[in-house]
Amino acid sequence: MGDNIEELSAYKDKHILSLSETDHDRISHLFQKLLQALKRERDGALSPVSVTKAFGLLTPNFLPIWDSTIAYRYDCMYFSDMAESPYLRFCHKMKLLSERVQHHVPHPDDRALLKRIDEYNYAKYTMGWI
Amino acid sequence: MTQNFTIHIPSQDEFCNGYEAYNRKERRGSIYFEALETVTENWGNTELMARASKGLFVLETDFMQTLAFQTSHILWVTT
Secondary structure, three states, X not given: OHHHHHHHHHHHOOXXXXXXXXXXXXXXXXXXXXXXXXXXXXXXXXXXXXXXXXXXHHOOOOOOOOOHHHHHHOOOOOEOOEOHHHHHHHHHXXXXXXXXXXXXXXXXXXXOHHHHHHHHHHXXXXXXXX | OOOOOOOOOOOHHHXXXXXHHHHHHOOOHHHHHHHHHHHHHOOOOHHHHXXXXXXXXXXXXXXXXXXXXXXXXXXXXXX
């Protein structure tokens, strides 16, 4: 994390609504770095889900959270070692969703819009609660 | 990349029902806020930031193992 703190700091206060294609290279780079840094010690397994969980803490307003079910339901399915491109597509889809649902959350809110979206996605797609 | 996206856009009711269901049923939700607070208050202290993040990963691993077990159990029961 120490190696990437500068890049993370640049994204700390950014908002998903400002996402553009000029961000792609940096997001891909950061994604790969975290993917390797978070590699499971026991068997070297890579987890694109863990990477986005970390993004949810480190860049809560800018980079969205997914899991494999959510990714699949948004047509962004990935393989562990080839996840950046589907993730970038997912980011743009979550930007579109953010634009459409930003007025459906409490104002002010105690959490990021992307956290609300993750809660919705998780309830609807991962758990089937609604 | 932004062109021609077709995604389901929920109505206000559906979206609110979703995040309300999450907050009603997901009992591990508070861990995110504790980790977020640690990260925010200790920004730049990479050791603490990493430790806070790790709590979520352990949680995710546990959850996925439980989900995998439940799924395999359901498949076993229904076949």
